[in-house]
Every structure is written in structure tokens, then in C-alpha cells.
Amino acid sequence: MRLGEWAGNGYDSGTAATGSHNATMAQNDFSISAFFPAYNDAGTITSMVITVLLTLRELTDDYEVIVVNDGSQDHTAAVLDELARVYPNEVRIIHHPQNRGYGGALRTGFYSAAKDWIFYTDGDAQYDPRELANLAALVSDDVDFINGWKIERNDPFHRILIGRIYQIIIKAAFGLHLRDVDCDFRLMRREVFERVHLEANSGVICVELMKKTQDAGFRLTETPVHHFHRAYGKSQFFRFRRLAQVARDLTKLWYRLVWRKEAAAPPAPTETGAAPHPQTYADRSH
Numbered sequence: 001m002r003l004g005e006w007a008g009n010g011y012d013s014g015t016a017a018t019g020s021h022n023a024t025m026a027q028n029d030f031s032i033s034a035f036f037p038a039y040n041d042a043g044t045i046t047s048m049v050i051t052v053l054l055t056l057r058e059l060t061d062d063y064e065v066i067v068v069n070d071g072s073q074d075h076t077a078a079v080l081d082e083l084a085r086v087y088p089n090e091v092r093i094i095h096h097p098q099n100r101g102y103g104g105a106l107r108t109g110f111y112s113a114a115k116d117w118i119f120y121t122d123g124d125a126q127y128d129p130r131e132l133a134n135l136a137a138l139v140s141d142d143v144d145f146i147n148g149w150k151i152e153r154n155d156p157f158h159r160i161l162i163g164r165i166y167q168i169i170i171k172a173a174f175g176l177h178l179r180d181v182d183c184d185f186r187l188m189r190r191e192v193f194e195r196v197h198l199e200a201n202s203g204v205i206c207v208e209l210m211k212k213t214q215d216a217g218f219r220l221t222e223t224p225v226h227h228f229h230r231a232y233g234k235s236q237f238f239r240f241r242r243l244a245q246v247a248r249d250l251t252k253l254w255y256r257l258v259w260r261k262e263a264a265a266p267p268a269p270t271e272t273g274a275a276p277h278p279q280t281y282a283d284r285s286h
Contacts, residue, residue: 030139031062033113033190034120034132037105038069041123042076044231048121049083052129053090059136064115065091067123068108071099103205107198119187125231127185134223135187144192144218147178147210148185148225173254174211178222182206185225192218204249211257 034052038045049065056063065087067080080093094108109120117139121127127148135146153160163182170181184206195216200208213220256262 030060030117031115032056032060032117032119032132032136032187033064033066033115034129035066035068035109035113035118036121036123037102037109038067038072038076038080038123039099039102039105040072040074040076042072042074042079044125045076045123046079046083048123048125048129049087049091052119052132053087055130055132059133062115063090064113066109066112067091067093068105068112069093069095070101070105071096101201102203103198103200103208106205106209110193110198113190116190117187118190121185126228128226128228131185131225132187134225135185138221138223139187142219143221144189145213145220146187147180147220147222148183149178149180149222150183150227151224153227170207170250173250174207174258176207176210176214178210178214178220180222181210183225183227188213189218192216200249200253202246202249204246204253207250208253208257211253215257 034056036045036048036052041048045067049067052065056065067083069077069080077095080095084091084093092112094112096105096108100108106120110118117136119132119135121129131148135148138146153163167181170176171178182203192213195218196209196212198205198208198212
């Protein structure tokens with residue numbers, strides 16, 4: 001469903017809930033699927049799931065929490081199975097027998113969600129799930145996609161520097177009209193995926209998502225969110241091999257979406273539809 005334009009028309013960079021009372025959805029008028037991709041996140045995923053459950057209960061009576069365990073090699077699977085046992089009517093776990101990469105886990109989450117709106121963030125606790133309430137406050141008939149932007153990036157200096165360079169290059173190369181391309185704290189209508197078919201298995205899925213959503217004409221707004229130091233685990237993104245792979249993936253994506261201008265296609269995959277693709281989650285943030 002084409003619902004307007006971003007830049008100059010439908011794009012809104014507002015940072016707080018605005019507009020009339022009638023334009024904003026009241027509690028229980030919308031439903032939310034919240035999901036986390038998880039890879040070796042045993043030390044953080046429990047608090048993330050419980051915190052988002054507490055937040056969802058305040059926002060709506062119709063919700064679900066999904067965790068996509070992407071072939072974790074630590075005890076993430078056991079922790080998630082216990083969460084599903086404790087919260088059988090609220091938490092659903094999807095296990096990938098093999099690691100499919102960050103993009104593969106996101107696609108499983110997007111296409112498994114059953115509610116009107118889909119929220120996702122990472123399972124490593126670098127974002128606070130309670131701030132979902134700030135995104136939900138912006139839900140209205142005039143918005144299709146709510147994107148967070150990091151108030152301050154809490155990463156080592158070299159990651160901050162590379163991240164800023166990455167943002168500049170990606171926005172220019174793909175013509176993206178948003179403040180923060182790689183803030184993995186997003187709330188969007190499920191109908192977006194009736195027009196947007198995602199294919200990437202790596203972390204470039206974030207660029208693919210935003211580019212295809214923009215080109216399909218969905219209306220976006222942004223709001224600030226906090227970003228925290230990594231509390232558990234270690235990113236391996238900043239290795240030469242990983243950086244080289246991301247560069248290759250981005251070049252291929254640019255060729256398809258910018259040079260060839262491939263249109264969005266109807267989504268076909270389901271939670272079991274994507275073939276295994278061995279990658280790590282190291283490329284999920286820049």
C-alpha cells in the first residue's frame with residue numbers, strides 16, 4: 001500500500017508525540033509484535049524480554065514477544081526456552097538450527113510477526129526496551145514507520161568515527177532522508193512488508209530496509225533514543241575480513257537498488273523459508 005512520500009512530503013523529523021488526540025492511537029487500538037534477534041546474548045536477553053513485556057503491558061492488551069535465536073553457540077537457547085516456559089502466552093521462541101546472519105534473523109522476525117505494528121531491537125542491551133513507549137506515542141494514521149536515532153553513541157572512539165563516516169557515505173550513496181541509518185530501534189506497520197521484500201542476510205539489511213521503505217513511499221518519523229555500552233559479549237565487526245564483506249554487500253545492494261532501481265517485490269519468505277547462511281552478528285552495527 002503506497003502511503004505518501006518521505007522527503008518534502010511525508011517525512012517528519014519530529015522528536016515527540018504531536019498532533020490532535022484523534023490522530024493518535026489510544027491504548028488497545030493497535031497491537032504490537034516485539035522481537036529480538038539473538039546471537040550469543042545469554043547474558044542480556046532475559047532482561048530485554050522481561051523489560052519489553054512490562055512495557056507492552058502498559059501500551060496495549062494485544063501484543064506478542066518473539067525472539068529469534070540465530071544458532072547461538074552459548075546457552076542462549078536454554079535461557080530462551082525457559083522464558084517461553086515462564087511466559088507461555090506472551091513469548092514465542094524461534095530457533096535457527098544454523099546461523100543465518102543478522103539479516104536472516106531480522107527477516108524471520110519480520111515475516112513471523114502477527115500484530116499490526118512490529119518493533120525490533122537487538123538482544124545485546126545497547127538500547128532500552130522501555131523507550132518503545134516513546135515510539136508508540138508517535139503512532140497515528142499519518143505515520144507508517146518510526147525510526148529511532150541515537151542521542152549519543154556509547155561505543156569506543158574508533159567505532160564512533162567509523163560510524164559517522166559510514167552514515168555520511170550511506171546517506172549520500174543511497175539517497176536516504178533520515179537522521180540515523182543504523183539505529184536498530186524501530187517500530188513499523190506490518191503492512192510495510194506487503195510491499196517491501198528483504199533479501200540481505202548480513203547487516204546491510206538495515207540499509208536495504210530503509211531504502212526500500214523510502215522508495216515504496218511509506219511515511220516516516222524519527223525520535224531520539226539512548227544508546228548504551230555493550231554489557232555482554234564482544235563485537236567482531238571491526239575486522240578486515242568483515243569490513244571487506246560489508247563493503248562488497250553494500251556495493252551489490254547499491255547496484256540493485258540505486259543503479260538498476262529494482263522495485264520492491266511482494267514478500268514470500270516465512271520463518272522457515274530462508275536458507276541457512278553462516279555469518280555472525282558482528283556486522284549488525286557500525
